[in-house]
Amino acid sequence: MNTAASPSDSPLVRAARGESVPHTPVWFMRQAGRSLPEYRELRAGTTMMEACRTPDLVTEITLQPVRRHNVDAAIFFSDIVVPLEAVGIDIDIEPGVGPVLDVPFRSREDLDRIPELTADMVPDITESVRRIVMDLGATPLVGFAGAPFTLASYLIEGGPSKNHEHTKSLMHGDPQLWHDLCARLSQIAATFLQVQVDAGASAVQLFDSWAGFLSKADYRQHVLPHSRVALAALADREVPRIHFGVGTGELLPDMAAEETEVIGVDYRVSLAEAIERVGADRPVQGNLDPALLFAPWEVIETQVRRILAEGRAAPGHIFNLGHGVLPDTDPVVLTRVVELIHEVSAR
């Protein structure tokens, strides 16, 4: 559905800049992944980390949903902890669990074990992005990195955590070490995004999986400043920056205070209310509840139309889910949602 001459003139990039678009652009967080049978087939016999570091696989997996769903952007297939593994941290991604470390990071000595990321540590990422971009033509690729807080939580807890007790205790108990750790992680996240943009990505998304487990005070004081540093490092690349976190309805005004072109909105807050919170001059992305893709089509259609209508109050709206595609989602439904969005929003 992309009739632009180049990615920089595509509906996604235009919407992110608040410019007029032929239709509302749409992509889905986790569109590349387990909901697609062709993905599951391709992944058979490889670990997640191997898949993320193999250009043949990254390229094909990133392109699969674009071909199938006719979405307006590709999202770079990776994992939040890939740049951590790239700097030499011993980290695995266990099926059904997520990233796990044998030895969690909790001291000043641990911090010294985390070098800065440089482009020459991830030649495979550069190669994957180049191949994807060549194949995509005028369809933009969105680059991807995890935000410093989410990276820090994986490192400090040693894996996924519902409570983040060691992370929060370090944050409050040793604020200087926390700051230094997050400074390193924001350098790593920023470089990971820069590498993708330098290889041809047309936009970036900084993804904060765990931000919704913080109080507003903690987010403002201990987390957002580091995400801001990561985003600011992209300023001279002149690509739209999307900032998204799960469960961040209350944090939207703070997130919007930074120099970020697009604010991603979780499904818990209505898009109309989110636009009020981020300010009417800011493009937004979101926010269909991915759980509702399991409902009858009439329910989905009603929700899609409501979100499209609400999005018109912003200078730009990129349709997306309010969180990632769930693994058991029927991909046929996703394709149908893309068709509906393109049809309803055609100008």
Added chain:
Amino acid sequence: MNTAASPSDSPLVRAARGESVPHTPVWFMRQAGRSLPEYRELRAGTTMMEACRTPDLVTEITLQPVRRHNVDAAIFFSDIVVPLEAVGIDIDIEPGVGPVLDVPFRSREDLDRIPELTADMVPDITESVRRIVMDLGATPLVGFAGAPFTLASYLIEGGPSKNHEHTKSLMHGDPQLWHDLCARLSQIAATFLQVQVDAGASAVQLFDSWAGFLSKADYRQHVLPHSRVALAALADREVPRIHFGVGTGELLPDMAAEETEVIGVDYRVSLAEAIERVGADRPVQGNLDPALLFAPWEVIETQVRRILAEGRAAPGHIFNLGHGVLPDTDPVVLTRVVELIHEVSAR
């Protein structure tokens, strides 16, 4: 620290009514449970469901934290799904997982498999409460039940869920069945609370574990009306009703619109802001982040003093955590927190 002559004159009940108190009362969600070595010892060899249905165990487990920590209330030791098991639903509580059902509930026929709860189905609950209350003397017992949405999610998903896709799809796809299911579940929750109050509990808490996974619109339309019915069924018992849900900062104004004496506050929103949202005429409960109990003592003390100060803006404040005690919490820290609260808030 309870010098009252009876539970109805205790600091907890007085605070819940907005009356003057000798000190801010404190208890901790999940104070009875895995953080206590004496609990782990007592539980050895029994399943969670057996423990919840055995008066000897329920009584001792409920009393353990009162003896150890000198808290101002006991919380009835149970599990959210106990009343579902009591009406005959085949449900287990698996260690490290939570409640699981072999056959999820998703149809009208499934609803017919859920009878109403009557007091004669839970004589063990009546016996446990009577014994606990006798032992507690002037210290109040808080009765406990899960809210209809959380019960519905366990039934529909067949276990704990991060995404609640089947629950939300049923809610939107078949609103009449959803309504009928929740009506049944609110009857069950209400009766479970009534039984506890009739046996001597001095307050009740309705606990909605999963409410934070809903949009405000869904909560208002499909969930809150059913919680309200459960709470309203306690009106003639004349005990304070506490309504708490995890991740409900945005839902507080709606929760406060009901006839509920006390609004429980999750740690994600500051108590000061919560009081603004629920209205300055409403007692509140909360809201120390349980993860911060792992921080150095100075951090904990600062947070406790801040929360106590913020709580003074409400007509009544019951100190609690913003979620349950985490299993690895050092119980010595909990005792120390109680001492600090009693000392700082003594009037």
